[in-house]
Amino acid sequence: xxxxxxxxxxxxTEKGKxxxxxxxxxxxxxxxxxxRQSLGQGLEFLIYFQGNSAPDKSGLPSDRFSAERTGGSxxxxxxxxxQQEDSAVYLCASSLVYATGELFFGEGSRLTxx
Amino acid sequence: xxxxxxxxxxLSIQEGENATMNCSYxxxxxxxxxxxxxxxxxxxxxxxxxxxxxxxxxGRLRVTLDTSKKSSSLLITASRxxxxxxxxxxxxxxxxxxxxxxxxxxxxxxxxx
Numbered sequence: 001x002x003x004x005x006x007x008x009x010x011x012x013t014e015k016g017k018x019x020x021x022x023x024x025x026x027x028x029x030x031x032x033x034x035x036r037q038s039l040g041q042g043l044e045f046l047i048y049f050q051g052n053s054a055p056d057k058s059g060l061p062s063d064r065f066s067a068e069r070t071g072g073s074x075x076x077x078x079x080x081x082x083q084q085e086d087s088a089v090y091l092c093a094s095s096l097v098y099a100t101g102e103l104f105f106g107e108g109s110r111l112t113x114x
Numbered sequence: 115x116x117x118x119x120x121x122x123x124x125l126s127i128q129e130g131e132n133a134t135m136n137c138s139y140x141x142x143x144x145x146x147x148x149x150x151x152x153x154x155x156x157x158x159x160x161x162x163x164x165x166x167x168x169x170x171x172x173g174r175l176r177v178t179l180d181t182s183k184k185s186s187s188l189l190i191t192a193s194r195x196x197x198x199x200x201x202x203x204x205x206x207x208x209x210x211x212x213x214x215x216x217x218x219x220x221x222x223x224x225x226x227x
Contacts, residue, residue: 004156033214042118042202042219043157059214091156102147103215105156 002026004106006092012112013082021077021109025094032075033103034067035091043091049075082113118146118203118218126224133190135221137203138183144206146179147215148188151200160188160201165208193225 005024013019025032034046045059049069060066064083069075079086089110093103121136137146145164149157163170163179163186170177176189190197200222204215 035217040219043204043217045214045216048214093157102159102162103157105149105158107156 004092004094004104006090006106006109008109009107010110010112012114014114015084016081018078018080019082019111021079021090021092021111023075023077023092023094023106025073025075025092026104027073029094029096029104030072031095031097032069033093033095034075034077035093036061037089037091037108039088046077046090079111082111084113087111087113118205118216120201120203120218120221122221123219124222124224126226127193128226129193129195131193131225133193133197133223133225135188135201135223137186137188137218139186139203139205140184141205142208143181144208146177146186147204147206148175148177148186149202149204149217151202151220153199157202190223193223195225195227197223197225199223 007022032049035043037043047054047057047059047067051072052069064080067077089108091108093105095103118137118139127133143165145162147162148160150160151157161172161177163177174191179186200220202217202220204217
């Protein structure tokens with residue numbers, strides 16, 4: 001596709017359930033980023049990928065959060081045993097090259113944990 | 115903690131007026147970027163200014179950067195109702211692992227018709 005695609009756009013889940021959020025970056029973009037945006041707040045960095053590797057996972061809030069990227073393309077962010085404080089918009093972005101220039105964002109996945 | 119902090123948090127103006135938003139940051143940077151976010155949407159890149167640049171223009175946008183004061187400003191001239199959105203500054207730190215942009219909390223701009 002022409003832009004960064006994220007799915008689902010909206011997800012409502014019950015506390016304790018696992019969720020998977022998917023990001024399909026712009027074709028050819030080697031860098032992929034996950035951010036979290038809570039209501040009325042700025043963006044909190046979670047993790048980035050260069051190719052399939054994630055050199056720094058220190059932004060992930062807890063060990064319930066994990067992410068992977070396969071084939072240098074699609075990435076999945078998984079949240080296990082969701083908590084109410086996980087409710088937020090999860091934004092994915094990609095860039096052509098690592099660590100420079102503009103990021104292209106998807107529309108986000110809005111997660112609501114009841 | 116946030117690297118960038120926008121000021122003001124909210125700004126309401128009339129169509130045709132100019133809007134100025136400010137951003138302060140804490141560490142040395144390679145570049146500073148401004149993004150726009152319409153309600154419920156993703157962020158859209160507006161402009162990037164490098165640390166060795168002092169001013170940059172793009173259409174109705176003017177960005178300044180003062181590295182001695184660690185601050186930047188975004189000016190939108192002749193504002194339109196369609197400019198209503200949240201505006202974020204983002205910084206790329208110099209040195210170390212330059213793998214992420216750090217965003218502020220944003221300025222919510224409302225342009226009244």
